[in-house]
Amino acid sequence: MTEQLEPMPVDWRRALAVVAHPDDLEYGCAAAVAVWTDDGREVGYLLATRGEAGIDTLEPEKCAPLREREQRASAAVVGVSQVEFLDYRDGVIEYGVELRRDITAAIRRCRPELVVTLNHRDTWGGVAWNTPDHRAVGRATLDAAADAGNRWIFPELAERGLEPWNGVRWVAVAGSATPTHAVDVTAGLERSVRSLLAHRTYIEVLTDQDPEEYCRAFLAGNAEVSGERFGGRPAVTFELFAR
Ligand SMILES: [Zn+2]
Numbered sequence: 552m553t554e555q556l557e558p559m560p561v562d563w564r565r566a567l568a569v570v571a572h573p574d575d576l577e578y579g580c581a582a583a584v585a586v587w588t589d590d591g592r593e594v595g596y597l598l599a600t601r602g603e604a605g606i607d608t609l610e611p612e613k614c615a616p617l618r619e620r621e622q623r624a625s626a627a628v629v630g631v632s633q634v635e636f637l638d639y640r641d642g643v644i645e646y647g648v649e650l651r652r653d654i655t656a657a658i659r660r661c662r663p664e665l666v667v668t669l670n671h672r673d674t675w676g677g678v679a680w681n682t683p684d685h686r687a688v689g690r691a692t693l694d695a696a697a698d699a700g701n702r703w704i705f706p707e708l709a710e711r712g713l714e715p716w717n718g719v720r721w722v723a724v725a726g727s728a729t730p731t732h733a734v735d736v737t738a739g740l741e742r743s744v745r746s747l748l749a750h751r752t753y754i755e756v757l758t759d760q761d762p763e764e765y766c767r768a769f770l771a772g773n774a775e776v777s778g779e780r781f782g783g784r785p786a787v788t789f790e791l792f793a794r
Pocket residue numbers: 571572574575685
């Protein structure tokens with residue numbers, strides 16, 4: 552029998568999810584977010600870009616506000632009202648001190664116990680190469696979870712009133728090829744379909760399939776496969792780093 556995944560910790564109140572693009576959280580993670588917000592937990596989203604380079608037929612300056620709107624609608628479906636955007640340029644985010652500082656500032660504002668991000672590794676497993684934006688944001692988020700607690704790494708943040716927050720206990724990486732934990736998303740799966748569907752413009756360009764069928768097939772299929780390692784229940788998986 553395949554090795555089973557551990558259930559995600561539940562002794563936390565607030566989470567901040569940090570990703571590069573609109574739709575990064577909707578390709579799976581949103582089902583877990585729905586379960587968490589049902590449970591009375593607060594979840595905020597921080598996006599490094601507005602995903603303005605994501606649609607070939609739409610120029611970035613028209614694409615950005617549209618994708619921002621779709622992201623906010625998509626977050627609302629799973630009970631998330633706090634959605635913040637940093638102004639990085641889609642496709643060319645660089646890992647570095649500036650990115651770490653911006654994410655650190657957001658963590659200090661939100662003061663979460665759990666930070667969520669997307670796969671920071673080179674591949675999705677096998678031969679599927681990851682994108683530079685995901686790698687940069689994922690790595691910077693893992694680093695910023697620690698930076699947030701250190702007064703002296705970015706002293707300018709404390710001067711702006713953002714006091715250190717040393718309360719991040721875990722960083723959960725979604726979309727990892729080597730997951731360790733999972734959430735039973737039976738109750739959140741249908742909302743995650745609607746949440747992904749809220750990225751209507753993007754999805755319609757991406758596939759010739761009926762958008763709803765595409766979203767449901769993708770999310771339910773993945774949840775079922777993940778569930779094989781979680782007692783047969785539909786699941787969303789995470790690789791959990793503890794602090
Ligand atoms: Zn992305």
